Amino acid sequence: MNFAYRGRDARGNAVSGNIEAESQELAIRELRRQGIFITYCRPAVVTPARDWRRLFRRPVSRRDLALFSRQLATMLGAGLPIVTALHILQRQAENPSLRESIGMLLQDLESGEAFYRALERQPRVFPPIFIHTVEAGELGGALDETLERLAGHLEREHEVEEKVKSALTYPAIVSMVALLAVIFLLTYVLPSFQVMLNSLQVPLPWPTRLVLGISSGLRYLWPVLFLFLAGAAYGFYRWLQKPAGRYRFDRMLLRIPIFGPLHQKTVLSRFSRTLGTLLHSGVPVLPALEIVRRTVGNAVVAGAVERAAESVRDGQSLAAPLEASGVFPPMVVEMITVGEETGALDALLAKISSFYDREVGETVARLSSLIEPVLIVTLGGIIGLVVISVLLPVFSLVGGVR
Numbered sequence: 001m002n003f004a005y006r007g008r009d010a011r012g013n014a015v016s017g018n019i020e021a022e023s024q025e026l027a028i029r030e031l032r033r034q035g036i037f038i039t040y041c042r043p044a045v046v047t048p049a050r051d052w053r054r055l056f057r058r059p060v061s062r063r064d065l066a067l068f069s070r071q072l073a074t075m076l077g078a079g080l081p082i083v084t085a086l087h088i089l090q091r092q093a094e095n096p097s098l099r100e101s102i103g104m105l106l107q108d109l110e111s112g113e114a115f116y117r118a119l120e121r122q123p124r125v126f127p128p129i130f131i132h133t134v135e136a137g138e139l140g141g142a143l144d145e146t147l148e149r150l151a152g153h154l155e156r157e158h159e160v161e162e163k164v165k166s167a168l169t170y171p172a173i174v175s176m177v178a179l180l181a182v183i184f185l186l187t188y189v190l191p192s193f194q195v196m197l198n199s200l201q202v203p204l205p206w207p208t209r210l211v212l213g214i215s216s217g218l219r220y221l222w223p224v225l226f227l228f229l230a231g232a233a234y235g236f237y238r239w240l241q242k243p244a245g246r247y248r249f250d251r252m253l254l255r256i257p258i259f260g261p262l263h264q265k266t267v268l269s270r271f272s273r274t275l276g277t278l279l280h281s282g283v284p285v286l287p288a289l290e291i292v293r294r295t296v297g298n299a300v301v302a303g304a305v306e307r308a309a310e311s312v313r314d315g316q317s318l319a320a321p322l323e324a325s326g327v328f329p330p331m332v333v334e335m336i337t338v339g340e341e342t343g344a345l346d347a348l349l350a351k352i353s354s355f356y357d358r359e360v361g362e363t364v365a366r367l368s369s370l371i372e373p374v375l376i377v378t379l380g381g382i383i384g385l386v387v388i389s390v391l392l393p394v395f396s397l398v399g400g401v402r
Contacts, residue, residue, distance in 0.1 A: 003021060004016075004041070005027070007038040024043070027041055028041055041111060062161070064098050068089060069130075069151035072147055073148040077144040086105055086106050090106065105119070108121060119131045133150050133283065136283045150277065153273060156353070160270070163360055164360065170371065171371045174375045183218065186211070190211065190390070194212060210389070212389075247303065250301075253298070262360065262367065271296050272349040273349070273350070276352075277346075279346040279349070285312055292305050293309070298327075301325070301327055304325035305322075307324075335348045336348065
């Protein structure tokens with residue numbers, strides 16, 4: 001097997017590389033024989049034959065991380081050493097990706113690494129808020145309390161995500177079914193009526209000509225239409241990768257009727273909860289703002305947070321740049337101002353996040369009751385237009401005969 005290692009030689013210089021050995025124990029023994037003080041030694045990156053299997057694994061979700069944090073906090077609070085607790089969690093982890101990550105954490109801890117340093121080596125599994133919160137708790141000697149608080153944060157994040165998904169999943173499914181139904185009508189059902197309509201030898205009304213034209217376009221020009229849609233989707237994706245494009249899209253997203261307010265409340269909830277959790281855990285305000293900027297999920301709000309960090313760095317207010325962005329309501333700005341003046345910013349941010357969590361839930365409930373009739377009316381109108389366009393020439397013929 002091939003093992004990657006890091007350490008220091010007899011002169012104290014940092015060394016790293018790979019070594020072939022039958023087991024990890026033999027690799028460590030050989031490195032020590034060479035006079036290397038080992039700080040890290042574990043199997044090298046997996047071969048491509050294993051990599052393809054990772055593509056089909058379930059990723060580590062916020063819910064998985066929340067359960068991991070709470071269980072680890074419980075065991076640490078009961079007095080178990082962290083290595084023993086991680087061994088237990090590794091055996092009972094249901095997610096293979098999380099199980100593998102815990103195994104890597106154990107190898108780093110057993111080689112002398114700090115827990116938060118081990119987490120830093122796996123940024124795809126553990127987000128920045130997880131790493132920095134654990135760092136603050138580990139350095140402050142209250143890791144179990146910090147992990148418990150982190151678990152609550154992740155659980156609330158998961159709940160908000162699920163509420164938003166539930167609001168968007170239903171209209172997305174109904175819209176997709178409606179689109180497929182209309183395509184089926186236009187490409188398979190309507191062509192069978194087209195021969196009959198042409199044989200009637202009556203002038204076709206404009207709705208009928210419109211629907212027949214769309215039907216012919218879908219049947220004969222679908223490769224061109226597919227290439228156009230694929231090119232438009234790729235161009236839109238590339239535009240979103242640019243900072244200016246992402247900023248404009250996120251600003252437009254905040255202004256969309258109905259869904260814009262929901263997105264704004266979700267972003268404000270995430271901002272206040274993340275910043276409040278980090279500050280309460282002992283993370284300094286500037287690193288906390290940097291983490292919030294990267295995880296808030298909206299470029300407009302991220303820009304406001306970046307300007308707020310510059311304001312704090314210059315010794316000025318945190319609230320003023322947030323107010324200037326136009327995204328943060330006056331209530332939020334005032335509560336942040338009071339929190340800065342009283343030194344209870346983390347507590348007030350927690351109240352803000354709780355308020356917007358409730359607002360998201362209520363908005364989702366209103367959307368669910370509003371979207372269903374709108375979708376039904378829209379779908380009925382589209383199908384009705386197709387049916388009427390077929391029947392209009394028949395009605396014209398019957399009227400002419402009379």
